[in-house]
Amino acid sequence: MSRIALVTPILPVPHDLARGRYIHETARALSRLAEVRVFFPQVRYPRLPGLAPRSFLQGEVGAGFSLDGIDVEAYAYPGFPGVSRASNGYVGARALLPRLRAFGADLVLAYWLYPDGFAALRAARLLGLPCVVGARGSDIHMRSGLSAHLTRRTLAGADAVLTVSQAMRVAAIERFGASPGKVHTIVNGIDTGVFYPRDRTAMRAKLGVADDARLVTYVGRFVEAKGLRELLEAFAAMAEADPALALALVGDGVMQVRLMEMIAGHGLQDRVYMPGGLEPVGVAEWICASDVLTLPSWSEGYPNVVVEAVACGCPAVVSDVGGAREIVNADNGLLVQPRDPAALRAALEDALSRQWDHAAMAAAMGRGWGDVAVETLAVCEGALAAHASATHAAAPA
Template identity: 60%
Template sequence: MLRIALVTPMLPVPFDLTRGRFIHETARSLGKIATVKTFFQTLKYPPLPGIKAQTYLYGTVGKDYTLEGCDVEAFTYPGLPALTRGVNGHIASHFLTPRVRRFKPDLVLAYWVYPDGFAAMRTAQALGVPCVVGALGSDIHVRTGVNERMTQRVIDGADALLTVSEAMREYTIQTFNAASDKIHTIVNGFNTDVFLPMDQVALRDKLGVKQDEKMIVYVGRFVEAKGLRELMTAFTQLAQADPKVTLALVGDGVMKDELQSMVRASGLDGRIHWPGGQSPAGVAEWINAAHVLTLPSWSEGYPNVVVEALACGRPVVATDVGGTREIIDETNGVLIPAKDAGQLATALQDVLSREWDQFSLAAAMGRTWDDVATETLHVCEQVVRHYAQERR
């Protein structure tokens, strides 16, 4: 079987269970049909006052880190917020290369374009093997300054690029002048054993949700770009008009304190559920306990939580960004413009007022992580063959 070194900074960790769940699922399924070793590299900041990440929950991942169904090696590399941004890819590669060399891969597959895709590309070049880089969303869409320049270098230098939606593929071609023949769209799947319709009444009893609540659920990181301020504004409007409307915020992030302050200021403390970060099974339970899932992001690649919600038979209100249009239509939810709290409130009210066929919504979803792994392996095998032919 093909030997694949999978490199990523995004996997579920104890302090952020929702991070990189889709990469975990891909790695686990890919490991069934190839020999895969996952290299989990994370940037480590020095223990100085005021030094912390601004957009994600920061914590230390130890060498004893394990991941269900995966052969994983975790390690850190040093850096500073903003100051080392332009060289983080070089530093990461310095620590990555000897580890990957010991594995002796046929190919390096990285998820997250910069700095991790760059580090993987340099490591692959040092070992004389090809490199495939998977882009997930904001690592293509939200790039400026040195990040944009380094992202361009990865797109130009990788042997192939994977995108999670056709919209993202077209954006990459147009914005970064990428060669269309080396970009492959592989959309995400979902765990069909976990995300499926469940008994809402029983779940509400279990989770402490009242049976008459009209519950909206959000699942994801608590960061500005997920549209959480717009969500809080829209929810406040709905909650003031209808005492039965509630909101569950499933996840965690750097905005948690701000969100809790907004809730206290609105006087709606008793109308918000805070389950925290959840395992996939926990996410599925909260989605099934709700009436509608919302994702008011400013930018997305192919939002997996939208797929998971539909697989549970729940309609979705989401912003029309990235590949979301490839999932949502008038039969399963409502698309709205980003950064528009008024339209978000209107759409949520519309969806809450309608009857939805849970099982019809779920029946339309069938793509598995094994499908994703099969397509990913196919691209990797093509790249390895082409690489070998060019060097004969």
């Protein structure tokens, strides 16, 4: 059985339960097929006013951190927001190296291209190990300057590259020069034991939502790039003409206080639910209570919450970015241009007025995390075999 060191900075943590759910599911399913240890690097930033990261909730878990179904080792290394961007990959590699050596890994699999994929690749090479890197979304779609350069180096050096959508595969090849032969698309799965249709009336009664409400739900991080300003602008305009309209914002993030201020500014406090970051079962209950799920992001990889919504029989209004059009079709939702509140409003109103075949859309979504694990392991085993062959060929006669 292969010993795989899975390196990722994105996992669910107590202060951000929504972060990295899909990597956790992949790691858990892969652990049933191989010996996997998940290495969870965290950059330890100085706690000074004005220096908190702008895109995620700051916090650190200790060495005793655990997650269901995986062997995880958390650790931290020092950094400084913005300033240490160029060095994080090198410092991260030094922190990772002794841990890989102690585990006795056969292969390193890293999710998140820079700095963590770069660090994993550097440490793997120092140990003579093959390395597979996986891109998840903004780590390839939202890169410029130095970050883009270091991302390009990571993709060029890896033995294989995983993307979660065909759109990301094209970006890796055309924008970052990755070799087409080593880029593999492995679409995410869902937990079919959690995301399935539930009785909407029962869910609304449980969650305290009026049975006659027209409920639009967003699930994700509270950051500007998720299109939350545009969503609130569209919702405020719709709410003026529709007293039954309600909005649920399920998640947490650095933008929470600002969102609450914007909601209060529009006088919509009584029409917006904010239940916080939830475990998957809680997310599924809110989706099943909804008329429409929306994800008006500026950028996405393969937006799994959209798959989860459709699997629950809930139509989706989604920005036409990344791999969204690989999920959304005329039978399960609508695509809309990002950063356009008027277009978002029109699409939401259209979706709310349609008669959808909820059972049919749910029945079309059956890909599980076991499928993802099997395909991921196949790429890893291919990289292992190629590495072994190259090492043997390079050995002196």
